Amino acid sequence: MSTELPLYHRPAHELSAALRRGEIGTVELARAVFERIRAVDEKLHTYLTVTETIGMETAAEVDRLLNRGEPLPPLAGIPIGIKDVICTRGIRTTCASKILEPFVSPYDATVMRKLHLQRIVLTGKLNMDEFAMGSSNENSAFGPCRNPWDTDRVPGGSSGGSAAAVAAGTAIAALGSDTGGSIRQPAAFCGVVGMKPTYGRVSRFGLVAFASSLDQIGPLTKDVTDCALILNAICGHDRYDSTSADVPVPDFTEFLIPEVRGLRIGIPQEYFIEGIHPEVETAVRRAIEQLSEMGAQIEEISLPHTEYAVATYYIIAPAEASSNLARYDGVRYGYRTPNAEDLIEMYRKTRGEGFGPEVKRRIMIGTYALSSGYYDAYYLKAQKVRTLIKQDFDRAFEAVDVILTPVTPTPAFRLGELVDDPLQMYLSDIFTIPANLAGLPGISLPCGQTREGLPIGMQLLGKPFDEGTILRVAYAFEQANPYHRLRPAL
Amino acid sequence: MEFEVVIGLEIHAELKTRGKLFTWTANEFGGEPNTRIDVITLGMPGVLPVLNRKAVDYTLAAGLAMNCKINRYSRFDRKHYFYPDLPKGYQISQKDYPLCYDGWIEFDVNGEVRRCRINRIHLEEDAGKSIHAEGRDDVTWVDFNRCGVPLIEIVSEPDLRSPEEAIAYWRAVKEILEYLDVSDCNMEEGSFRCDANISLRPRGSQEFGIRTELKNMNSFRFVQQALEYEVKRQAEILRSGGQVVQETRLFDVERGVTRGMRGKEEASDYRYFPEPDLVPIEIDEEWIERIRRSLPELPRAKRLRFMEQYGLPEQDVIVLTGTRALADYYEAVAQSCGDPKAAANWVMGDLIGFLREAGRSIEDSPVGPEALAEMIRMIQDGTISGRIAKEVLEQMVATGKSATQIVEEKGLRQISDVTQIEAWIDQVIAENPAQVEQYRSGKTKVLGYFVGQVMRLSRGKANPQQVNALLRKKLDQQ
Incomplete structure (x- = not known):
């Protein structure tokens, strides 16, 4: 079915295969994405800087290499956008702030060096809340980004531009950063997959710091397979980041098996609170049932300090x-x-x-x-409470393999709706924040839609450095559902 | 009222690691402004510090040498303040868990042993330098070359009881750091500087008086002057019934007075919190032992040993142990030539003198310790006289040639041939009848004159002892 989709709406792993088979060209693909940007970004404002010249140059180069039959890494030629909080050499890095408006980074972040080794086609720098502070992208000094499913609504934040771009096809995939939910919450609002890896899994060198002990870079993608591909490219110890962990990085695609039998999934009672949007609760509970039917063992658990x-x-x-x-x-x-x-x-x-x-x-x-x-x-x-929250998870993970929760209490809200109510805005991160405090990996993936057609996300949390297991559960769920193939009408 | 002076010092020493504390860029003094920098030094968005572990080694060495305890868990903290030469808006320093704490050193003041306790030694990064353009108040430049250089702060307890004692303590710390080879302690380049806290209290009182802080001094003389001035100033205030104001003061070198720092003494709040970009440093026994084993003999221990082992007077030992390089040099000479006293005299006297004239130091002396020992052995076995040796050494320093080579080339070998010497003596006696008369009439002091004349005839090569003995014999027998 997805092969009928325009190029810009197709996931990276499909495009990568098509490029290798010679069905499409890299330049053709890149052009499709840059044209898509021209077509819709005035409305959406997913980008702060578009790097078409650089991107097209790489695309041409990848085509040459493909024609010569050279072996290329999986992400070669894939148009990828980068949240404007990650330093890109020779390209403006503004953090959506006036204070860095003229700043051109003299160096590449470690993740950028890794992505360039993959020969990605860099599409540009994506919109965000200023310095990654916000949950709606309305805090961008250069104007808000809009949700492609309903342009009166916010795409979430702070990686709103990243999530909206992947949903709208102005990028095939994107990098975001997550300090309290900044990847997972916009992924849920925009109906895409977003992962915050374990703290220390991805180097922070070159990520403009918001909160150093919480920040983590991660992918936003059209499906779980793409998420694994990007993790493969960006994870690993970095001697320029003392907090990056020196632990082995598996091939994350090996976890992509549609099988959850015997896996224990914990459902924390504290995450189904009063005030949670009924359609969100229904969708998440249906997902739980479905996984149970697929053979997963569902366990009620408690995270008392939530x-x-x-x-x-x-x-x-x-x-x-x-x-x-x-x-x-x-x-x-x-x-x-x-x-x-x-x-x-x-x-x-x-x-x-x-x-x-x-x-x-x-x-x-x-x-x-x-x-x-x-x-x-x-x-x-x-800090002491943070330790208690972490201990909650340690205890819970003695009994379960992953924890399943909603990503946000509500679907995407309207622009301006919460601007004057910072406290309410802060509460939209209530389900995502604990993973940052505990340093755990978490993935957000679509699990339904509201009657109005807004995406709903569910969150899977894993043990430290066990991104593999949450990818596996996410993949199994995704394969049994149609949500990752839905695209917004723009 | 009699006052007791109470002084505590905070000494800052830059460590001579090859790279900076948190980045690989070279840690070197000087250079064109902003040439020893990189994205980390400049605090660019997104950069992270990476600890240079050599700097921790050096700090531990300083701590162990000063009898400190070592924190098994140590960490860095951010200290916040805004200043143009501080790129990140905070300095990475150590607050609650310094690497070293609770130590002491002993040092001598006028022949008496004193002890000063050390509260802590912590590791931090140095800031850059603001350069205020002369004659312009609309512009300030910043040079970040020094920014990020590792710096240790050695905080003493208020155990020092006079400016003189404070200076002696400061010198002792400097000497230890130099012996450890962890800091250049170059005061002119600012790599060794200190702040002093000073207060007075009535003699016998247990409570401390109100103190003032003297900031950023980098000369022994200025510190002494500044402290002496403060003692006088505070004593006058207290005697007239006034109260010392707790404040930071700067020493005005030109006028020799201290002055309260203009304007503010609003208590600055540095908002310390643990540096989240660095992991805590865990120091195990093995690490400490590795450093302990690497420690050289320290200046005081070396002095005591030199006095004991080589029978040298204290004054000589102080000179010879002034630097580790000199002490090592001396010891090599002493052991090779077997005469510690002679070795001391040659090293302290002529060698240092000739080197100074040649603009060289002991480290780059053209005459190695073995070469000097060889020369001393040539005196011992009578090949050359002490007087000739002086000339030989001068040549050695100038040319780098060995003593044997110079003696052979210039024919300086000492003449001990009795017949030859007697011939010279006879000539001198014949040419100086008046002096011979004097000698024989009891003015034996003129012997020196005769010796000089014989030596002159021999061009310095005659064996002086022999000349002396033979002269006496000849003059006395007739």
């Missing part, structure tokens, strides 16, 4: 952010106010004019939480 996760996160993440964002001072790069009389005024105006309101809010929260006299009550306490 209710403290959002509060804990909103101490730790802003604290680290307030520190990580201290470097944007106008001295060495990026925006500098044109009208300052002295040093202090340069700092004040540069930062005052350069950062948007949500970023400022979090810098203030974080600065407060780290202030002397408050550090113990906030930051230190939050």
Whole structure:
């Protein structure tokens, strides 16, 4: 069925096979995607920078290599977009912030070096919430990105551009970053697959830091197979990131077997709370039943400290952010106010004019939480609760292999709906935040649609460095369902 | 009222690792501004620090040499403040878990042994340098070459009781770090500097008085002057019933006074928190033992041993152990020639003098310890005289040739042939009847004159002992 889809709507593994068989050309594929960008991106605004010249050059190069019959890596020639929080040499890296608007990175992030080794076709830098802070992409200094399923709605955030691009076909796949759900939540809102790998699985070198102990780069793709392919390309120890783990990386495609018999799936009671959208709950419960019918063993479990996760996160993440964002001072790069009389005024105006309101809010929260006299009550306490949350998962994973939950309490909300209610906005990450606090891998994949036709996602969480098992369950579920083949009408 | 001075020092020493603390870029002094930099040094978006473990080795060496305990769990913390020469808006430092803590060193002040406890030694990164353009107040430049250079901060307890003692302690720390070869301790280049906390209290009191902090001093003389000035200033305030203001003061070198830092003393809040980009450092017994085994003999231990083993006076030993290189050199000479006293005299006196004139140091001396020992042995076996040896050594320093070579080439071999010497003596006696008369009338001091004349005739080559003996014999017998 999917072979009838236009090229830009087809998953990478199919395109890769078609390229190798000579059914399509890389230039042809790249052109299809860049034309798609021209056709729909005015409406969607998935990109902040489109790199058509660079992308087409690589495409031509890949075609030459294919014609010569050279062996190429799996992602060769695949048009991939990159969240604008990942440094790309010689290309603007703005973090959707005015303060980095003129910033051209002099170096490539480790993941970019790895993707270039695969000879991907770089399509450009994708829209996002400023410095990855937000759940709706409305915090982009360059205008919001819209949900391709309903352009009055948000694509989620902060990797909203990445998720919307993959859903709309302005990219075949994308990289995002996930600090509290920033890959999984927009993936759910846009009906695509998004994975946050285990903390330490993917190098953070070149990922502009939001909250260092929580940030992780991961793929957004049209299906689970593509997710495994990109993980294969980007995972692994990096000596430039001391927090990257020196553990073996398996071939993740080996986990793609449609078989869940005997696997134990935990359902945490704390994740089916009051206020959860009924259609979301129904879709997720149906997915649970389906997996049970397929032979998985369903276990009720408890993660008792879940209710403290959002509060804990909103101490730790802003604290680290307030520190990580201290470097944007106008001295060495990026925006500098044109009208300052002295040093202090340069700092004040540069930062005052350069950062948007949500970023400022979090810098203030974080600065407060780290202030002397408050550090113990906030930051230190939050770290202790974080340990408790992690222990919840350790205990749970003694009894189950994966944990299944909704990704978000609601489907995509409307632009402007939550802008004036930051607390409600923060709660949209309630189911995704715990995995960041515990450092666990989590995948979001489509498991249904609302009556209005909005995608609904489910989340699978795994043990540390056990991305394989959640890929396996996700793949089995995907193969038994049609959702990953649905495309928005634009 | 009699006051007791209470001083504590925070000494900063840059470590001489090849790379910077968190990046591979060369750690070297100087260079054109902003040439020893990279994306990490500049705090570009997205970069991460990677710990240079050699810097930890060096810090542990300093800690063990100063009798510190080693934290088995140590970590880095971020210290926040805004300044143009601090690229990330925070300095990676250590707050709660410094690498080393609770140590002490002993040092001598006027022949007495003193001990100063060390509170902690921690590792951190240095900042860059702001350069304020002369005559322009609209522009400041920043040089990041020094930024990220590993720096240890050695914090003493307030155990020092006079400016003199503070300087002696500071010198002792410098000497230890130099012996360990972990820091250049180059004060002019700023790789060794210190802050001092100083207060006064009535003698006998147990409580500390209110202290002032003197910042960023990099000369022994200035520190001494600054501390002495502070002692006087604080004593005057206290005697007149006033109160010392707790503040940071800078030393005005030109006027020899300290001055409160302009404006603020708003307590700065550095908002420390554990550096999330680095993993904690776990130090096991094996690591500590590896460093302990690598420690050289330290200056004080070496001094005591030199006095004991070589029977040298303390003053000589202080000179000879001034640097590890000099001490090693001396020891090699002493052992090779078998005469520690002679070795000491030649090394301390003529060798150092000639090297200084040649603009060289002991490390790049053209005369190796074995070559000098050979020369001393030639004195011992009478091949050359001490006087000739001086000349020979000068030639050795100038040409790098061996003593044997120079003696052969210039024909400087000492003449001990009695017949030859007697011939010279006879000539001198014949030519100086007046002096002979003097000698015989009891003015035996003129003997020296005769010796000089004989030596002159021999062009310095006659064996002086023999000349002396034969002269006496001749003059006395007639």
